Amino acid sequence: MSAIPILEARKAQIHQKGAEPFDITCGKHSLAGSVSQRACVFCGSRVVLYPIADALHLIHGPIGCAAYTWDIRGALSSGPQLHRLSFSTDLREKDVIFGGEKKLAAALDELIDAYRPKAAFVYSTCIVGIIGDDVAAVCRKLAQDKGIPVLPVHSEGFKGTKKDGYKAACDALFRLVGTGSTEGISPLSINILGEFNIGGEAWMIRKYYEEMGIQVVSIMTGDGRVDDVARSHGASLNVVQCSGALTFMADMMKETYGIPYIRASYFGIDDMAKALYDVAAHFSTQPTVMETTRRIVRREVSAIMPELYRLKGDLSGKRAAIYVGGAFKAFSLIKALRYLGMAVVLVGSQTGSKADYATLQEMCNAGTVILDDANPLELSKYIIEKRADLFIGGVKERPIAFKMGIGFCDHNHERKIPLAGFEGMLHFAREVHASVTSPVWQFAPARKLAGHREEEFRA
Amino acid sequence: MRSVKQTAPYTATQNACNLCAPLGAALVFKGIANALPLLHGSQGCSTYIRRYMISHFKEPLDIACSNFGEDTAIFGGGANLKLALDNIRRQYHPELIGIATTCLSETIGDDVPMFIQAYKAAFQNACRDEQLPALVHVATPSYQGTHMEGFHGAVRALIQTLAGREAAEGPPAMNLFPGMVSPADLRHLKEIVIDFGLEATVVPDYSDTLNGPLWTEYQRIPEGGTPVNALRRAGAGVASLECGLLLAAEKETAGTWLATQFDVPLHRQGLPIGISQSDRLFDTLAAVSGKAIPQKYTDQRGRLLDALVDGHKHLSGVRVAIFGEEDLVAGLAAFCGELGIFPVLCATGGGRGRFADTVRKVMPDYCRDQMQILEDVDFVTIEKKLAEMDGEVDLLIGHSKGYTMSRRLGKPLIRVGFPVHDRVDGSRLLHLGYRGAQQLFDRIANTLIQVKQERNEIGYTYF
Ligand code: SF4
Ligand code: SF4
Numbered sequence: 001m002s003a004i005p006i007l008e009a010r011k012a013q014i015h016q017k018g019a020e021p022f023d024i025t026c027g028k029h030s031l032a033g034s035v036s037q038r039a040c041v042f043c044g045s046r047v048v049l050y051p052i053a054d055a056l057h058l059i060h061g062p063i064g065c066a067a068y069t070w071d072i073r074g075a076l077s078s079g080p081q082l083h084r085l086s087f088s089t090d091l092r093e094k095d096v097i098f099g100g101e102k103k104l105a106a107a108l109d110e111l112i113d114a115y116r117p118k119a120a121f122v123y124s125t126c127i128v129g130i131i132g133d134d135v136a137a138v139c140r141k142l143a144q145d146k147g148i149p150v151l152p153v154h155s156e157g158f159k160g161t162k163k164d165g166y167k168a169a170c171d172a173l174f175r176l177v178g179t180g181s182t183e184g185i186s187p188l189s190i191n192i193l194g195e196f197n198i199g200g201e202a203w204m205i206r207k208y209y210e211e212m213g214i215q216v217v218s219i220m221t222g223d224g225r226v227d228d229v230a231r232s233h234g235a236s237l238n239v240v241q242c243s244g245a246l247t248f249m250a251d252m253m254k255e256t257y258g259i260p261y262i263r264a265s266y267f268g269i270d271d272m273a274k275a276l277y278d279v280a281a282h283f284s285t286q287p288t289v290m291e292t293t294r295r296i297v298r299r300e301v302s303a304i305m306p307e308l309y310r311l312k313g314d315l316s317g318k319r320a321a322i323y324v325g326g327a328f329k330a331f332s333l334i335k336a337l338r339y340l341g342m343a344v345v346l347v348g349s350q351t352g353s354k355a356d357y358a359t360l361q362e363m364c365n366a367g368t369v370i371l372d373d374a375n376p377l378e379l380s381k382y383i384i385e386k387r388a389d390l391f392i393g394g395v396k397e398r399p400i401a402f403k404m405g406i407g408f409c410d411h412n413h414e415r416k417i418p419l420a421g422f423e424g425m426l427h428f429a430r431e432v433h434a435s436v437t438s439p440v441w442q443f444a445p446a447r448k449l450a451g452h453r454e455e456e457f458r459a
Numbered sequence: 460m461r462s463v464k465q466t467a468p469y470t471a472t473q474n475a476c477n478l479c480a481p482l483g484a485a486l487v488f489k490g491i492a493n494a495l496p497l498l499h500g501s502q503g504c505s506t507y508i509r510r511y512m513i514s515h516f517k518e519p520l521d522i523a524c525s526n527f528g529e530d531t532a533i534f535g536g537g538a539n540l541k542l543a544l545d546n547i548r549r550q551y552h553p554e555l556i557g558i559a560t561t562c563l564s565e566t567i568g569d570d571v572p573m574f575i576q577a578y579k580a581a582f583q584n585a586c587r588d589e590q591l592p593a594l595v596h597v598a599t600p601s602y603q604g605t606h607m608e609g610f611h612g613a614v615r616a617l618i619q620t621l622a623g624r625e626a627a628e629g630p631p632a633m634n635l636f637p638g639m640v641s642p643a644d645l646r647h648l649k650e651i652v653i654d655f656g657l658e659a660t661v662v663p664d665y666s667d668t669l670n671g672p673l674w675t676e677y678q679r680i681p682e683g684g685t686p687v688n689a690l691r692r693a694g695a696g697v698a699s700l701e702c703g704l705l706l707a708a709e710k711e712t713a714g715t716w717l718a719t720q721f722d723v724p725l726h727r728q729g730l731p732i733g734i735s736q737s738d739r740l741f742d743t744l745a746a747v748s749g750k751a752i753p754q755k756y757t758d759q760r761g762r763l764l765d766a767l768v769d770g771h772k773h774l775s776g777v778r779v780a781i782f783g784e785e786d787l788v789a790g791l792a793a794f795c796g797e798l799g800i801f802p803v804l805c806a807t808g809g810g811r812g813r814f815a816d817t818v819r820k821v822m823p824d825y826c827r828d829q830m831q832i833l834e835d836v837d838f839v840t841i842e843k844k845l846a847e848m849d850g851e852v853d854l855l856i857g858h859s860k861g862y863t864m865s866r867r868l869g870k871p872l873i874r875v876g877f878p879v880h881d882r883v884d885g886s887r888l889l890h891l892g893y894r895g896a897q898q899l900f901d902r903i904a905n906t907l908i909q910v911k912q913e914r915n916e917i918g919y920t921y922f
Contacts, residue, residue, distance in 0.1 A: 033544065395510055
């Protein structure tokens with residue numbers, strides 16, 4: 001498989017543990033001509049704001065950007081479903097020449113009247129950045145006319161990476177913060193940041209915190225509501241999940257409202273428990289909180305352990321490859337896989353930082369391949385070389401794994417199964433188990449070949 | 460062009476019933492052997508398009524991108540395109556690179572043909588031993604057209620750039636431009652043409668590249684596709700056949716180009732969906748090859764007609780709404796007319812201003828005047844229309860994105876075309892020829908029977 005060449009300019013973004021010293025390049029704009037698994041600034045913004053279910057999400061640009069993001073995420077809402085529709089100004093040739101402001105105003109006018117949203121987000125896509133529409137001015141005018149916040153999101157696809165999109169989304173969202181009343185907010189209160197309620201995950205997490213006696217003021221943005229965000233500055237603590245998406249928000253809220261934040265991950269038993277304990281520790285003036293937390297963790301863990309052990313019996317010793325958006329998720333996955341007795345042989349992310357990759361390198365065994373912004377050729381090369389049994393990634397990675405006869409677990413925003421929380425760990429284990437132990441792999445030619453090669457090597 | 464046709468007054472597009480132009484172009488380039496599509500613009504478009512197509516085809520689907528950054532948007536994409544071409548050549552060693560623009564590169568006014576000229580010249584000056592892959596460019600600004608314009612544009616670009624008259628070996632070759640159909644359709648068409656003793660140059664042919672077996676070793680570019688050499692001798696073809704009623708009204712297509720430049724006789728018809736359009740296909744092939752229609756197909760037709768008669772009562776008077784790509788909708792509507800199904804509503808997100816007339820022309824008199832025909836519309840508009848027609852529709856035929864509508868309306872959806880994101884068999888759906896008609900008929904009839912059966916209190920086991 002060494003026949004697959006790695007581009008010279010990409011070599012610095014690949015590292016094999018053991019090959020010292022550790023150095024990996026990241027945070028780069030994707031290389032031209034390389035088939036990156038990344039998306040664009042707009043995609044980053046859309047990921048962050050998508051689950052806000054009572055807001056209008058209008059995509060200003062030609063039709064594609066809106067068409068491809070129509071109802072593509074498993075972010076659930078307990079009430080309105082406005083986020084699941086796709087709205088576009090659908091710019092045409094004459095708008096590109098004469099500007100799209102009129103259409104934008106007309107679309108907002110029409111859609112706000114039709115759907116009565118609590119706020120509207122207007123996403124600028126690539127060409128809006130070129131044709132020079134004054135999106136902010138249109139938004140201001142419509143906000144005045146309609147009496148709701150109309151917030152421009154500066155998400156022109158080419159102006160950076162997905163991470164810049166997170167930032168643009170946070171900037172827009174932050175304009176809502178502080179506009180609502182903080183009445184009735186307990187001192188024992190938090191905002192959950194960076195949790196998108198895929199398959200109902202946010203509901204599970206919220207339930208744990210509430211049982212601990214902590215009030216959840218807002219979740220950004222899972223099952224999100226404009227009014228909750230508006231009063232989120234009344235919370236005592238922000239709990240931020242993941243490396244990238246909502247950290248900008250936590251920083252801004254800290255600076256403006258003096259709200260401290262801690263990081264959390266809800267994937268896997270260790271990290272989920274830690275997320276609860278860390279919050280309990282923050283509110284240590286209330287001793288009952290820690291006690292309740294211990295009880296919850298004990299109860300939840302013992303509820304899932306028997307089945308987890310059973311599944312582990314089949315999975316022990318299997319090898320996994322991980323390629324996800326943010327590096328934080330990778331940390332949690334490595335730990336979660338340990339519970340299943342599985343070893344990680346490849347780990348990579350679309351947007352990790354240098355420090356993230358250093359952490360990954362510490363967590364992994366010797367020989368593990370670490371990748372930044374990988375492309376399909378590289379991914380396939382290493383999953384075969386490292387003889388992975390399982391690939392954890394998103395929709396774009398799935399067919400690569402399948403063609404090579406390797407099991408797959410979907411772990412991005414498009415999945416519909418909750419993988420967070422204690423219960424989620426069980427879902428995760430079942431998902432992994434269902435794929436890895438399927439009898440279909442016995443028919444996969446690539447796996448057979450790899451098996452023969454190993455036998456020959458041994459002989 | 461859509462821009463001309465958009466109906467006043469302007470309304471926002473809600474749940475679009477079409478996709479953007481580079482998607483269609485990328486699909487075409489995926490159907491050329493040893494080729495790689497390259498989208499000239501920023502990263503998001505190509506990643507979104509890949510994701511969208513992967514969910515349907517369930518295959519690895521590499522589409523490269525020239526990855527515009529902020530500088531590129533200011534200074535132009537020339538340098539990025541060059542770098543992208545260099546990197547693709549090094550990593551994929553393709554025989555052909557299909558370059559489609561995006562809205563961004565079109566808006567900043569990149570002169571892609573000039574960039575390509577310069578690239579070729581520089582390559583020649585360096586006089587390497589290596590051969591330069593064929594570079595085919597198609598302009599696909601989505602503010603001018605949907606994925607269908609991108610699709611047909613790319614087919615035309617391939618032919619205009621490459622077609623010549625290099626001597627063909629083997630049996631006489633026929634150029635076939637089937638339109639945007641499924642891998643199963645492509646396989647079926649190839650089989651038919653070969654059975655007539657002709658060689659088929661099908662453009663594009665993604666029947667293997669996007670519906671292949673498991674792999675032994677990773678394939679940089681999946682096997683299969685129209686050979687580049689076959690494109691180069693398309694000018695020597697014995698005939699061309701172009702499918703799609705709306706396409707047939709276009710003045711400049713791959714087929715017309717071959718006819719005017721190389722005198723290759725052009726046959727045009729609708730997508731061979733249903734009986735009369737399939738008959739036309741077989742008659743044309745018989746005429747071109749000088750051979751009688753093989754018994755195999757006469758038998759298929761016989762069985763189809765027999766099934767139609769056996770099941771006609773289930774379909775008679777059933778009212779259906781059809782939506783999706785304009786040519787597919789037109790083809791399906793015509794087939795419904797043959798079955799006694801009344802297409803009360805036909806809708807497309809594209810249409811090129813000729814959709815309504817085209818559809819009306821293929822319909823039998825009894826329904827022609829009572830049909831609602833909508834073009835350049837979105838799903839919210841379609842659903843509203845259907846809600847207004849309350850109770851007048853029994854069944855929906857279209858792609859997966861109509862599912863939410865079908866769920867709300869409580870009407871079953873027969874999935875056809877692209878995308879099929881919520882079933883496993885998008886690539887294997889057969890629409891064309893007698894066999895395709897048979898499959899469609901079976902699925903429609905079975906769905907209707909199931910509805911009857913479920914609504915029936917007694918729960919009959921026979922129908
Ligand atoms: S910018 Fe144009 S090409 Fe890109 S996704 Fe949007 S519509 Fe498609
Ligand atoms: S046009 Fe720009 S914003 Fe839209 S998908 Fe493409 S890169 Fe992203």
